Amino acid sequence: MDADKNVRITEADFDIAGEHDALKARAVGAIVTFTGTVRGDDDDGTHVTALTLEHFPGMTEAEISSIIDTAKARWSLSAVTVIHRIGRLLPEDNIVFVGVAAAHREAAFAGASFIMDYLKTKAPFWKKAEDASGESWVAARASDDAAADRWDDAD
Structure with a gap:
């Protein structure tokens, strides 16, 4: 595995502070992290009781x-x-968890934002939401596509 690139797909939770410290050990000037969590309420006000994520092993990591x-x-x-x-x-x-280490904050912020936007639109994950009415697959969102598309117009 590339020492500068760490990709893990797991059922286990992760230690945010430990992951940050591992990046900090690289003796860099900036670290930007993002942690996404399961929302209890969906955008339409539906109370989500659980979210199941599936992926295509091998393809997802690649x-x-x-x-x-x-x-x-x-x-x-x-x-x-x-x-x-x-x-x-x-x-x-x-x-x-997305963690990016760089010499300067601009690169760290941009890199982390880019990676998260592309994860939402390009990584092969499927989400099934559970609520009081049952289960349903979560559809792709136009706002996520728009967020990823902005990088095509960036310098």
Whole structure:
């Protein structure tokens, strides 16, 4: 595995502070992290009782690795960690961690934002939401596509 690129797909929770410290050990000037969690209420006001995430093993890791490679080609990033959970998760559970280390904050912020936007639109994950009415697959959102598309117009 590339020491500057850490991709993990797991059912287990992750230690946010430990992941940050691992990036900090790279002796860089900036670290930006993002942690996504399960929302208890969906955008339409539906109370979500659980979210199940599925993926395509092998393909998922390869796509995330490719997203990181693209980010590292655009910005000077020292190290990147992406952890994405799968399985059945409850409200407030951690879903995703994106950590980016760079010499300067601009690259770290841009890299982390780019990676998260591309994870939402390009990584092969499927989400099934549970609520009082049953289960349903979560559809892709136009707002996520728009967020990823903005990078096509960026310098």
